[in-house]
Amino acid sequence: MGEVESIPDERPARPPELRLSDAGAKIGGTWLFRHVHLGIPPGGLLAVVGPSGSGKTTFLRLLIGLLEPSEGSAHVDTQEWASLKGAERLRMRRTFGYVQQQPGLLHTTLLENVAMPLRWRGMPREAAMDAARESLDAVGLSDLASRNALGLSGGERQRAVFARAIAAQPTVLVLDEFTNHQDPDRAEHLELIVAERIAQGASGIIVAHDLGQVDRIRRASGADPILGILLAGRWITVRWEDLSRSFEEEQLAGSFLRRLAGPNVVPSGGLDPHS
Amino acid sequence: MLTAEVTIGATLLGSVVGIPIGTALGLSRLRGRGLVRAVVYSLYALPPVVAGLVLYLILRREGALGALGLLFTPWAILLGETMLTIPLIAGLTIAAIAELPSELVEAIDAAGPTPRQRFLTLISQARFGILSGVLVGYGRSLAEVAAALILGGNIRGETRTIGTAILQEVNRGDFDFALVLAGILIAQALATAFLLYRLQRAERVAAGRALAQRPASDQVGG
Numbered sequence: 175m176g177e178v179e180s181i182p183d184e185r186p187a188r189p190p191e192l193r194l195s196d197a198g199a200k201i202g203g204t205w206l207f208r209h210v211h212l213g214i215p216p217g218g219l220l221a222v223v224g225p226s227g228s229g230k231t232t233f234l235r236l237l238i239g240l241l242e243p244s245e246g247s248a249h250v251d252t253q254e255w256a257s258l259k260g261a262e263r264l265r266m267r268r269t270f271g272y273v274q275q276q277p278g279l280l281h282t283t284l285l286e287n288v289a290m291p292l293r294w295r296g297m298p299r300e301a302a303m304d305a306a307r308e309s310l311d312a313v314g315l316s317d318l319a320s321r322n323a324l325g326l327s328g329g330e331r332q333r334a335v336f337a338r339a340i341a342a343q344p345t346v347l348v349l350d351e352f353t354n355h356q357d358p359d360r361a362e363h364l365e366l367i368v369a370e371r372i373a374q375g376a377s378g379i380i381v382a383h384d385l386g387q388v389d390r391i392r393r394a395s396g397a398d399p400i401l402g403i404l405l406a407g408r409w410i411t412v413r414w415e416d417l418s419r420s421f422e423e424e425q426l427a428g429s430f431l432r433r434l435a436g437p438n439v440v441p442s443g444g445l446d447p448h449s
Numbered sequence: 450m451l452t453a454e455v456t457i458g459a460t461l462l463g464s465v466v467g468i469p470i471g472t473a474l475g476l477s478r479l480r481g482r483g484l485v486r487a488v489v490y491s492l493y494a495l496p497p498v499v500a501g502l503v504l505y506l507i508l509r510r511e512g513a514l515g516a517l518g519l520l521f522t523p524w525a526i527l528l529g530e531t532m533l534t535i536p537l538i539a540g541l542t543i544a545a546i547a548e549l550p551s552e553l554v555e556a557i558d559a560a561g562p563t564p565r566q567r568f569l570t571l572i573s574q575a576r577f578g579i580l581s582g583v584l585v586g587y588g589r590s591l592a593e594v595a596a597a598l599i600l601g602g603n604i605r606g607e608t609r610t611i612g613t614a615i616l617q618e619v620n621r622g623d624f625d626f627a628l629v630l631a632g633i634l635i636a637q638a639l640a641t642a643f644l645l646y647r648l649q650r651a652e653r654v655a656a657g658r659a660l661a662q663r664p665a666s667d668q669v670g671g
Contacts, residue, residue, distance in 0.1 A: 238559070240555060240558060240559060264561050264562075264563065265561075267558075267559070267560075267561035268560075268561040270559065272556075272559040274552055274555065274556060274559075276550075276552040277552065277556075278550060278551075278552035278553035278554070278555055278556030278557070279553065279556070280553065280557075280570070280574060281574055290560065290570075291560040291561065294560060294561065294562050294563070294566050295561075335556070338560075342560075
């Protein structure tokens with residue numbers, strides 16, 4: 175324990191590569207998803223979509239080692255999460271900035287909440303407080319710094335967790351519907367912060383319920399996202415450019431086919447790109 | 450009288466042992482955790498006479514630890530009272546830790562704490578419930594006579610506690626003195642209860658409207 179205690183904050187500057195091989199997750203006896211193969215290179219951007227209950231949050235937990243896959247394996251760089259122990263595991267864990275969908279906040283001031291991971295990394299109190307204040311300022315919460323975090327509104331809590339995640343300068347951002355409770359202006363502001371980090375070389379894994387968000391982050395960061403879809407227990411990946419092309423092609427083909435069919439033919443059960 | 454030393458010592462020792470056990474059991478997702486928790490809870494009702502008897506057999510000259518010569522010393526009483534406080538402190542710690550929101554535990558884990566940082570953060574977040582356990586443990590060892598009598602022998606100036614002294618005065622028929630001693634005990638118990646109340650109040654004020662938004666189970670014992 176003492177050995178672990180004293181490790182300095184020497185996280186790798188480069189984000190780790192993340193990989194799932196034939197991974198599956200079973201919760202309470204039922205498979206959420208199986209046979210997921212995926213690699214996210216350093217600096218990559220992955221957007222995950224899927225209906226609610228499809229296992230998006232569980233998927234994130236596998237990727238960042240908070241949960242072990244029920245089958246298959248989850249890797250960071252060359253190592254399997256399950257084989258990482260002690261100080262190594264800790265060092266790896268600290269490369270991630272995780273924004274939960276359900277914000278988990280400590281029963282203490284907002285400032286202490288944001289400073290906590292920094293203090294754990296051995297940053298002196300004053301420096302940690304300064305960095306935490308800066309981070310709160312970036313998400314528009316500096317006025318509430320001395321308030322108890324549990325007394326904040328849902329949207330404020332979510333931004334608090336966001337501020338905590340970015341304060342520690344993670345090289346991988348893991349965001350689970352991180353703008354759920356934000357109004358559009360705030361959401362866009364948070365998206366810009368994410369885009370900026372990605373443009374600076376961080377990896378991003380974003381569970382989104384809105385492809386517009388992915389598109390905005392893509393444009394602002396210049397990253398080329400992979401879209402992962404969790405649907406009916408399956409994992410499907412689509413490259414962003416293929417996605418926009420298939421929409422376009424479908425539209426073209428659709429209008430052509432409609433003309434060909436004439437006004438009296440109403441196809442049923444056709445492909446709907448939005449479902 | 451050594452009542453205060455023994456009681457405080459047993460509470461501290463019981464905390465040192467009981468809080469880590471309770472934390473581990475409160476977080477555990479291993480198979481069989483329910484059974485282990487049930488055993489801890491059932492030890493709430495461990496009769497002090499039985500605890501005293503078991504420890505007596507271990508500490509007497511022929512016993513496993515007889516060579517230490519602890520029987521009929523304050524150390525024996527301290528050990529006996531500690532045995533009685535551990536289940537209470539561990540049990541209430543289990544409840545307090547298990548009540549922490551799972552997203553909070555996850556947030557703590559995701560931030561990469563060392564085992565020590567993790568433990569300290571968890572118990573500070575569950576401090577409210579844990580403190581109740583510590584004070585209830587204190588109350589139990591304060592009020593306890595049977596184990597103290599068996600293990601200490603009620604030797605005047607050496608192993609006599611307020612509780613065992615009351616017993617003796619009652620046997621001798623000196624009810625006045627027994628009542629005075631009882632008053633001292635009650636005063637200490639009241640002081641403990643008052644302290645508990647104040648701590649809980651302070652906690653609530655600090656939490657502001659936060660506690661009002663949390664499930665009622667967070668406010669047990671208020």
